[in-house]
Amino acid sequence: xxxxxxxxxxxAMRSAxxxxxxxxALAGVGLNVMxxxxxxxxxxxxxxxxxxxxxxxxxxxLGGPLWLGILIGITxxxxxxxxxxxxxxxxxxxxxxxxxxxxxxxxxxxxxxSALEPLTQGVFGIQKFADNFYxxxxxxRGSYGVWRITWDANTxxxxxxxxxxxxxxxxxxxxxxxxxxxxxxxxxxxxxxxARSLGKNVFGYKLQSLAIGGAIGALAGVFFAVQSQSVNPxxxxxxxTFLAYAVVILGGPGRALGPVVGSILFWFLLSxxxxxxxxxxxxxxIPDWLLTAQEVAAVRWxxxxxxxMLLITFRPQGLLGSREETLIDAR
Amino acid sequence: MxxxxxxxxxxxxxxxxxxxxxxxxxxxxxxxxxxxxxxDHLEVQRGTITGLIGPNGAGKTTLFNLLTGFDTxxxxxxxxxxxxxxxxxxYRVARLGMVRTxxxxxxxxxxxVMDNMKLGATGQSGEKVFGALLPWRWREKEKEIEARAxxxxxxxxxxxxxxxxxxxxxxxxxxxxxxARALMVEPTLIMLDEPMAGVNPALTESLLVHIKALRxxxxxxxxxxxxxxxxxxxxxxxxxxxEGKLIAEGGPADVAANPAVIDAYLGExxxxxxxxxxxxxxxxxxxxxx
Numbered sequence: 001x002x003x004x005x006x007x008x009x010x011x012a013m014r015s016a017x018x019x020x021x022x023x024x025a026l027a028g029v030g031l032n033v034m035x036x037x038x039x040x041x042x043x044x045x046x047x048x049x050x051x052x053x054x055x056x057x058x059x060x061x062l063g064g065p066l067w068l069g070i071l072i073g074i075t076x077x078x079x080x081x082x083x084x085x086x087x088x089x090x091x092x093x094x095x096x097x098x099x100x101x102x103x104x105x106x107x108x109x110x111x112x113x114s115a116l117e118p119l120t121q122g123v124f125g126i127q128k129f130a131d132n133f134y135x136x137x138x139x140x141r142g143s144y145g146v147w148r149i150t151w152d153a154n155t156x157x158x159x160x161x162x163x164x165x166x167x168x169x170x171x172x173x174x175x176x177x178x179x180x181x182x183x184x185x186x187x188x189x190x191x192x193x194x195a196r197s198l199g200k201n202v203f204g205y206k207l208q209s210l211a212i213g214g215a216i217g218a219l220a221g222v223f224f225a226v227q228s229q230s231v232n233p234x235x236x237x238x239x240x241t242f243l244a245y246a247v248v249i250l251g252g253p254g255r256a257l258g259p260v261v262g263s264i265l266f267w268f269l270l271s272x273x274x275x276x277x278x279x280x281x282x283x284x285x286i287p288d289w290l291l292t293a294q295e296v297a298a299v300r301w302x303x304x305x306x307x308x309m310l311l312i313t314f315r316p317q318g319l320l321g322s323r324e325e326t327l328i329d330a331r
Numbered sequence: 332m333x334x335x336x337x338x339x340x341x342x343x344x345x346x347x348x349x350x351x352x353x354x355x356x357x358x359x360x361x362x363x364x365x366x367x368x369x370x371d372h373l374e375v376q377r378g379t380i381t382g383l384i385g386p387n388g389a390g391k392t393t394l395f396n397l398l399t400g401f402d403t404x405x406x407x408x409x410x411x412x413x414x415x416x417x418x419x420x421x422y423r424v425a426r427l428g429m430v431r432t433x434x435x436x437x438x439x440x441x442x443x444v445m446d447n448m449k450l451g452a453t454g455q456s457g458e459k460v461f462g463a464l465l466p467w468r469w470r471e472k473e474k475e476i477e478a479r480a481x482x483x484x485x486x487x488x489x490x491x492x493x494x495x496x497x498x499x500x501x502x503x504x505x506x507x508x509x510x511a512r513a514l515m516v517e518p519t520l521i522m523l524d525e526p527m528a529g530v531n532p533a534l535t536e537s538l539l540v541h542i543k544a545l546r547x548x549x550x551x552x553x554x555x556x557x558x559x560x561x562x563x564x565x566x567x568x569x570x571x572x573x574e575g576k577l578i579a580e581g582g583p584a585d586v587a588a589n590p591a592v593i594d595a596y597l598g599e600x601x602x603x604x605x606x607x608x609x610x611x612x613x614x615x616x617x618x619x620x621x
Contacts, residue, residue: 179463194437199425325441328498
């Protein structure tokens with residue numbers, strides 16, 4: 001097979017604007033509210049996605065309509081956010097990280113437990129519950145896209161709805177954070193005692209931040225579940241949260257558009273590296289003793305990890321962040 | 332003049348004041364076996380500058396933390412302008428008009444000087460999560476707040492820095508910003524924890540002028556300070572703490588001559604020969620609390 005850089009680029013672009021990018025952009029926008037603006041180290045963000053996805057799937061599975069499922073999923077995530085917030089009354093930031101990562105794992109293990117199997121169908125998960133979503137697809141069968149970057153009708157439908165949701169959430173976060181409300185969040189991020197001494201109810205703001213961030217996370221979970229027509233406990237591993245952090249940091253924490261840019265770039269790099277490596281291996285540019293086709297998937301993570309390290313070293317503020325703000329950290 | 336207010340007040344610990352803005356009764360705080368604060372009775376006169384002094388470890392900052400809701404005492408009651416403050420969270424205390432600053436300056440580094448100031452304002456509906464989404468309802472208020480902030484920044488010679496990040500200010504400018512920001516809350520009682528610490532003499536002088544001006548505008552000021560020259564110069568009344576207790580109080584002259592104060596600073600077995608004033612001044616740099 002010939003080495004075709006254009007094909008790698010096309011694959012990467014498809015990925016950069018595809019369903020995974022939507023998923024991580026949404027999850028990142030939610031995480032950004034908590035981590036980027038409020039400084040809350042929520043390491044259990046994937047728990048909100050799980051609750052959103054499963055809330056939808058279980059409701060539909062029990063005979064409820066899809067819209068009700070989505071509503072239940074988001075409501076449950078808001079409650080989860082408030083639950084996450086309770087320990088922050090007395091505990092410092094790092095404890096929040098421990099509590100939330102544990103809580104998200106508990107949720108995942110519960111959905112996979114035999115005790116809850118009647119509801120969650122255990123390790124097999126729930127499938128085929130979002131036909132109603134695809135019934136609404138206005139695009140007739142076929143292939144759509146720009147140039148060679150194309151998707152089938154159903155994927156396009158999911159992507160269009162997905163990016164609209166991203167736009168809506170970014171707009172909401174932008175409206176909230178440019179208002180005095182956002183100023184208080186940033187003050188809490190910088191020094192919560194200072195905010196308290198100026199009459200701000202810090203605990204209340206943290207709860208609001210966790211609830212809003214959680215609700216947007218749930219929306220990401222709903223998107224993931226509906227788009228793939230499937231939820232499975234092992235889709236909601238802790239690693240998801242850390243990748244979402246990578247996306248937020250890449251884009252620039254505390255910038256409304258940061259996670260969106262971060263997600264697009266993250267998926268572009270990940271897919272581009274993979275496609276180029278795969279082609280290089282099969283074209284014989286990279287000898288077998290150095291790298292085989294089976295190892296490509298692992299190596300791309302190493303390369304992307306390396307890239308993130310370089311970014312943190314040379315552009316710690318992320319793509320959209322302000323250099324000036326980051327320099328102040330060094331004092 | 333506020334000094335006259337104290338004409339009939341005896342310089343004894345726990346003495347009643349004609350018009351107290353802050354009344355503390357039996358407030359105590361233990362850390363394990365250590366008694367950090369144990370105040371029987373304490374009153375702060377309204378509209379005056381009250382200095383709070385004592386050797387390191389005397390419990391001054393802990394008392395500030397307790398009174399402003401940043402820490403919870405093991406027992407006791409206290410009230411501010413007739414409002415019972417027991418069990419009130421820090422932000423509610425601040426909203427009542429009793430605002431504190433911190434020993435280690437808490438400028439919000441990554442916010443601009445102006446945003447730091449605006450944060451101090453109260454009653455901004457845009458700070459509520461749903462209110463934030465209705466910009467046409469908070470924009471007017473925001474302009475008002477900004478105008479008020481401009482005046483304060485001008486007064487504290489920070490106007491030229493309004494759009495800079497607070498992290499770019501010098502240590503002294505941060506102290507000024509913290510004071511100006513506290514004033515945005517429109518306090519009636521301001522509690523300053525070592526406002527002059529680490530500030531150069533010229534800036535100390537201007538901070539003194541600012542603090543006196545606050546009193547002259549009718550505000551009550553309580554402040555912790557180690558510099559005896561400053562204390563004696565600026566205070567209308569001085570409270571002295573040692574080992575968690577209020578051991579003395581009075582006007583500057585009373586306190587300087589009070590043997591209990593000298594004991595607290597130098598230990599009980601110091602020589603009797605030197606004049607009290609000199610000893611108090613000499614002891615300011617020392618760590619030991621006897």
